[in-house]
Amino acid sequence: MAAKRFWLIAILVGAVFFGLSLLVPNQYYFQAGYVVLQYIVLATAWNILGGYTGYVNFGVAAFFALGAYSSVALYKLAPLPLPVLILIAGIVSGVVGLGMGYLTLRLRGAFFSIATLAMAVVMQTLITNWDYVGGSRGAYILRPAQVPILGNYIVYLFLIMLILAVITIGIARSIERSRLGFGFAAIRDDEQAAEAAGVPTLRLKLVATTLSGALMGMAGAPLPYYVTYLDPASGFSLSYAVNSIAMPLIGGMTNWIGPLIGALFLGTIQQLATVTISSALNLLIVGLLLVGFVVIAPNGIVGLFERVVERARGRR
């Protein structure tokens, strides 16, 4: 069972990575690492819809913030452990993803993208006007300073996000090798032909939006605990959307490793740039890399690598 082995390896790599991380004496490492891991989840989740089926979702921030705000709402209602919050956030965002897919997936290409952008704005307006979760003033979250065994709370958040990243990558990899993945690829290559060949395109696309939305929501759920203060402007920030789109495009969109590489690459650069230069520069870096890669290397880092390998083989 190749799939089972992949899950095992992914979990093992995650565990070893976490073990090594614990040796890092610097608190900031976990702060920055959390953000990079969060982008691995977002980029991989985006790629399930964008890379596998070819539908560009500009509404990443909507799902992400929905997850974050469902945590805020539940936090005000009753204290629940973080994993439960993440699960609920996933269900809420998944249902919204399903609804959005149902409304918009009969639209092709650009119209779908515009609809997702519009949905993000509608969602932001609703949250801004919802006083229970703080409205435009934002909401404060009190997080415990310590957790048992792990010690500092940020290490706990880091571990949670790492587990989410492993799960997301595992799901993406399993989709690729399944009937579902072949159906997605057929939609991406030629939707009409796929439909004619008997691929249930609408149902498959709904699976993709639901799954993608749910995972994005789950990535957002721990956010209030990470930032401790959340307002709509920062939760719905367009930079989540541009990053989640740029990372798979830069890494490569055809398989699971592309978004992972893109997120590690871009996420790390951004964290370094934030510390050393300025955070305004972050968006410029993303923009330049995004344009540069789509112009020069349309298949991303993975595509470049494949080309190098092919050339090496040809020489032999």
Add this chain to the structure above:
Amino acid sequence: MEVSLDLLLSAVVAGILLGGFYAAVSIGISISFGMLDIVNIAHPAFIILGAYAAYIVNSTFGLDPILTAIIMLPVFYLLGAGVYQVYYAVFERRGDEALRGLAFFFGLLFIIEVGLVLVFGVDYRFVEAPYIGPTFRFGMVDLPLRMLVPFVVSMVLVVLLQLYLSRTFIGRAIMAVSQDRLALQLMSANPGKIKRIAFGISIATASLAGAFLIIIQPVEPSVGRDYIGRVFAITVLGGLGSFPGMVAAALLLGIVESITATFYGPSWSPAVAFGILLLTLAFRPSGIMGR
């Protein structure tokens, strides 16, 4: 709150004026997205660029912002033609425009925005012109010149462009390129050249729209984002590439936003505008005046 007739009337008038401005903002997208099938999501960033051009000339030479925008038209035209050349060579020729072309413009949006932030900072900038202060009053209805002047110039722009498209050879070729590329080639017109001209025109309109924007409100680099969804909403509502439909949709959106802002508070108006867009896309994708 009780709905008084006066209040409603002024909200509608303010909405119409706002809608006229929206028409100028959307006409570029109406050309690029509606006619050429180029999803130029960076169009609002070009509008902000136009606003800053008007700001620089106005603050150093004291020149009128709209006059500045008219002088800058050729510059923006060339900028647009250049961007199209890159877009064509890299994406359109490879048949890659759907996904990567979209990402290209998305990246461009951020490059322009952060470029402006790095040069000018995030302070709000504004221009000075004799018509920014005064307001006409008719009974209960206010007509601020700050809104009226952009409205009038915007309508002139729409009419001129409509005449250009329907009366000249190149204008008709632009209309044709969206409908049947092959037939156009058979008429010995080069579709690539026609599209380059059309895209140049669409970016040129951003110069004027930018001047209107900075006349109406102070501008900082990221205000363009508020218009991304709005311009596409108007273009889709108007039925893609039809100017009369686009103007009707712009006025409708202006009025709806203005009424919502007056009676429910400004924080609700985006939801109404984009709610309309979502419903249109879901139930009538060809727009209110679509074919």
